[in-house]
Amino acid sequence: MIQVTLKDGSVLSLDAPKSIIDIAGGLSQGLKKAAVAAVVDGQVVDLRTVIDHDCHLQILTFENEEGKRAFRHTASHLMAAAVKKLYPEAKIAIGPATATGFYYDFQVEKPFTMEDLTKIENEMKRIVKAGAPVERFELSVEEAKELMKDEPFKLELIEELNDDGQPLSFYRLAGFTDLCRGPHLMNASQVKAFKLTQCTGAYWRGDANREQLCRVYGTAFTKADEMEQYLKQQEEMKKRDHNIIGRQLKYFTTVDCIGQGLALLMPKGARVVQLLQRFVEDEEQRRGYVLTKTPFMAKSDLYKLSGHWEHYKEGMFVIGDEEKDDEVYALRPMTCPFQYMIYLNDMHSYRDLPIRYGETSTLFRNEASGEMHGLIRLRQFTISEGHLILRPDQLEEEFAGVVNLIHYCMRTLGLDEDLTYRFSKWDPDDKAKYIDDPETWERTQDIMRKILDDLNIDYTEEKGEAAFYGPKLDIQAKNVHGKEDTLITVQIDPFLAERFGMTYTDADGEKKYPYIIHRTSVGCYERTLAMLLEKYAGALPTWLSPTQVTVLPISERLSDPAYELCAVLKKAGIRAEVDARNEKIGYRIREAQLEKVPYMLILGDKELENRTVSVRSRKDGDLGSMSAQDFIAKIKEEIETRAIN
Numbered sequence: 001m002i003q004v005t006l007k008d009g010s011v012l013s014l015d016a017p018k019s020i021i022d023i024a025g026g027l028s029q030g031l032k033k034a035a036v037a038a039v040v041d042g043q044v045v046d047l048r049t050v051i052d053h054d055c056h057l058q059i060l061t062f063e064n065e066e067g068k069r070a071f072r073h074t075a076s077h078l079m080a081a082a083v084k085k086l087y088p089e090a091k092i093a094i095g096p097a098t099a100t101g102f103y104y105d106f107q108v109e110k111p112f113t114m115e116d117l118t119k120i121e122n123e124m125k126r127i128v129k130a131g132a133p134v135e136r137f138e139l140s141v142e143e144a145k146e147l148m149k150d151e152p153f154k155l156e157l158i159e160e161l162n163d164d165g166q167p168l169s170f171y172r173l174a175g176f177t178d179l180c181r182g183p184h185l186m187n188a189s190q191v192k193a194f195k196l197t198q199c200t201g202a203y204w205r206g207d208a209n210r211e212q213l214c215r216v217y218g219t220a221f222t223k224a225d226e227m228e229q230y231l232k233q234q235e236e237m238k239k240r241d242h243n244i245i246g247r248q249l250k251y252f253t254t255v256d257c258i259g260q261g262l263a264l265l266m267p268k269g270a271r272v273v274q275l276l277q278r279f280v281e282d283e284e285q286r287r288g289y290v291l292t293k294t295p296f297m298a299k300s301d302l303y304k305l306s307g308h309w310e311h312y313k314e315g316m317f318v319i320g321d322e323e324k325d326d327e328v329y330a331l332r333p334m335t336c337p338f339q340y341m342i343y344l345n346d347m348h349s350y351r352d353l354p355i356r357y358g359e360t361s362t363l364f365r366n367e368a369s370g371e372m373h374g375l376i377r378l379r380q381f382t383i384s385e386g387h388l389i390l391r392p393d394q395l396e397e398e399f400a401g402v403v404n405l406i407h408y409c410m411r412t413l414g415l416d417e418d419l420t421y422r423f424s425k426w427d428p429d430d431k432a433k434y435i436d437d438p439e440t441w442e443r444t445q446d447i448m449r450k451i452l453d454d455l456n457i458d459y460t461e462e463k464g465e466a467a468f469y470g471p472k473l474d475i476q477a478k479n480v481h482g483k484e485d486t487l488i489t490v491q492i493d494p495f496l497a498e499r500f501g502m503t504y505t506d507a508d509g510e511k512k513y514p515y516i517i518h519r520t521s522v523g524c525y526e527r528t529l530a531m532l533l534e535k536y537a538g539a540l541p542t543w544l545s546p547t548q549v550t551v552l553p554i555s556e557r558l559s560d561p562a563y564e565l566c567a568v569l570k571k572a573g574i575r576a577e578v579d580a581r582n583e584k585i586g587y588r589i590r591e592a593q594l595e596k597v598p599y600m601l602i603l604g605d606k607e608l609e610n611r612t613v614s615v616r617s618r619k620d621g622d623l624g625s626m627s628a629q630d631f632i633a634k635i636k637e638e639i640e641t642r643a644i645n
Contacts, residue, residue: 062222072097074134074173074185075194075220080104081132081176082123083216092178093153093204093213100230100482101219105202107153111214117196120216124194131189132174136182138167144179153204153211154179193227194220197234208368237480242533243374249538249596251529252375261372261379263526268546271575272532273382273525275544277360280384280409280521287405289358289386294338296362300328306337306496307435311468317364317379331364335385336493336518340500343389348504353514354390354398358521361385375530376485382525388517389502395492395515399451402490402519406475409522410488414541414644415477415531419487421457422474423449424465434468435495444494445471467518469495475523480534487527491518536645539596539618543639549576550592554585554604562603565613565628572632574639593618598645599635619645 061067076095083090083106095104106112112120139147141162147170148154157179161168171180173188185191195218202215221227238244246252251269258264265273281291297319303309308316312333320328332338339357348355362382371377390398410416426434426441434441448471452459459473466472472491478484493516497503503511522528532540542548549569553562559580569576579588585602592600602614607625615623615631626634 069097070183071185071191071222072102072220073180073182074188075191075218076102076104077134077171077173077176077178077180077184078124078127078188078191078194079120079196079216079218080106080178081127081174081188082120084176085123085174086119091153092151095178098482101197101217103215103217105204105213105215107204107211108214111201112199112216114199117199117216121194121196127174128188128191130174131187133187134184135172136169136184137172138169140167144168144170147177148179190222191220192222193224194218195227195231197231203368240480240534240537241374242376242479242530245538246374246530246533249533251533252526259379260369261367261377263375263378263380265526269529271546272529272540272544276522276525276528277382277384279412281358281360283405283409284356284358284384284386284521287356287401289356292335292339292342292357292359294335294342294359294361295332296364297329297331298338300330302337302341303330305499306340307468307499308333308337311433315365315367317366332361333363333365334518335359335361335363336387336496336516337500339387340496340502343502344500348389350391350504350506353504354388354394356386356388358384358386375526376479378524378526381527383523384521384525386519386521388519389497389504389514390517391504391506391512392515395447395517396451396454398517399448399490399492400455402517403455403457403473405521406488406490406519412642413522413528413532413544415487415528415535418477418531418535420476420484421452421459422465422476422486423452423459423461424467424472424474425461425463426466426471427464430464433464434466437495440494441471444492448473448492467491467493469493470518472518477531479530485527486523487531488520488523489518492516493518539598539645541643541645542598542635543642545596545598546575547577547595547597548574548635548639549599549601550595550597551576551578551601551603552585552588552592553578553580554602556580556582558603558605558608561608565601565603568628569632572636574632574635589616599631601631 062071073096076097079102080092080095083104084092087106087108089109091107093105093107095102141158144158145155148158158168168179169181171178171182171184173184196216197219198217200215200217202213204210204213219227219230221230246269249268250266251272252263252265254260254263285291300309300318300322303313303316313330316333317331318328319330322328339359342357343355360382362380363385364380367377367379372379388398388402407416410419425445428438428441452473457473462474465474467489470491470493472489474486475488475490476484477487497513497516502514504514506512532544540546551562551566551569553559559578562578562580566576566578579592581588583591589600589602596618598618600616600618602616604614607613610625612625612627613631614625617623
């Protein structure tokens with residue numbers, strides 16, 4: 001007997017058929033169309049693999065996350081089938097489903113153009129119209145190698161799967177065959193609506209030293225109107241892309257002769273970053289942090305001591321040659337070893353701990369060229385870096401304090417609801433990437449897991465994403481393109497204090513090694529600026545806006561009173577400007593609105609006579625007339641409370 005859980009939650013009991021296709025045929029037409037995959041005894045499987053056995057079977061539809069993945073994974077194979085038909089010499093890499101669609105990586109002679117994507121889409125439609133079935137089969141490792149002998153990326157994957165001796169699963173669609181664990185739809189005709197959206201570069205397995213591939217992105221839906229609605233939403237989201245509006249509003253720019261990943265913050269961007277830094281530094285000081293200021297570079301000796309030279313050298317900018325020069329330097333990729341040297345400058349008792357060091361740190365990382373994107377990923381950036389030196393009994397309280405600080409900062413910026421949390425662990429199968437001490441790793445990860453659970457943080461776990469010296473909590477945020485980046489990290493470090501000889505004298509008179517918490521408060525300031533520009537579509541909250549008020553005299557003869565009013569606003573601590581250009585007032589109002597200025601003060605003869613100003617809000621439109629002092633009181637309250645517009 002097979003029990004089929006329907007979409008409405010009801011259960012149908014059926015005699016075990018010879019094929020799951022018989023089940024779909026015996027059910028309602030609506031369920032037959034909706035069925036894309038199955039969960040059998042808790043495991044996702046292909047619809048046709050449930051044969052003659054008792055089990056609990058749940059039909060997956062597009063409303064299920066597993067169903068969406070199966071649907072869009074099939075769409076990625078459909079796209080690859082079309083590519084291989086049109087470009088037989090293309091070599092296939094991987095093609096997974098994503099949160100919003102799918103992609104597939106290919107090695108091709110030259111990158112695909114948008115014209116090529118149109119051709120591929122048309123071929124996909126032809127395959128769908130033909131109703132090509134998706135066929136699953138299994139091969140031994142040797143048979144798999146023979147089948148994939150002309151596909152070098154697949155051969156590499158097969159070699160890695162060679163250990164357990166189990167047969168490998170393959171799927172065939174319209175003459176295209178792929179190594180894949182599935183599940184998939186039964187027929188390509190079920191993919192009703194799809195769109196190839198963009199083509200970018202990618203490295204095989206994300207390694208800049210490996211082959212460069214062409215990555216084609218797409219999305220797929222069961223209904224054309226759902227896809228059109230999604231694409232429309234994406235177009236609206238692109239209008240929020242900080243890489244577009246940040247340049248349009250003149251927050252930042254980049255210049256080829258300066259270099260990729262080296263952003264120039266223009267006056268607006270520099271002002272916002274300054275405001276963020278002051279906000280964070282003042283809040284950290286209030287919470288007991290002490291400020292440090294350390295060099296931008298150091299000799300390789302320091303990085304060898306910390307382990308960065310061994311585990312992170314490829315990501316550093318090195319000055320000099322170890323084989324030729326007596327001293328080799330490197331720009332700092334992080335501040336921790338510098339602050340450790342400050343700790344070592346004094347003897348410390350258990351009563352001195354915790355010590356909370358904070359620094360606004362400019363850092364340098366040799367990111368791959370393909371990773372650069374606006375202000376999200378840079379080679380030089382500034383971070384709200386901090387390190388807490390503490391006793392083991394202080395670890396949970398101090399970790400909670402760090403999380404509280406982060407939540408306060410993110411809530412103040414209005415970003416708190418956009419965050420997700422990832423517990424990043426080491427990978428015991430990749431010991432070269434980490435300090436090799438499995439017992440300490442497992443103990444520290446157990447400590448962090450308990451702390452996260454006690455703090456009721458809803459997190460996922462990810463193996464292989466830890467820092468080389470300890471597990472971390474990664475606080476993630478997505479940009480407008482749906483790509484997830486790490487905004488903030490909190491790391492527990494059980495190793496580096498011993499490496500540096502950092503000790504404290506405990507209550508029993510014994511020398512002991514402290515724990516270290518590595519953390520940021522708002523992360524990288526440039527990345528935070530990017531997130532803010534996207535969150536608010538350039539219309540930053542008043543307290544963060546580079547220009548908070550624009551004074552607009554109706555006519556040129558009112559310019560002097562307008563500048564006098566502007567001076568009064570500036571004296572009150574308000575960032576104000578005058579637009580007295582010889583343009584119509586309507587044009588200048590629209591310009592101020594396009595510049596996302598929170599308030600416009602319009603000054604005409606009537607306002608001058610009544611000693612008032614006509615106030616126009618970016619958010620609420622015309623607010624009427626009020627005295628300058630009443631307006632100043634209003635906007636100052638908004639600024640001082642850091643109100644979110």
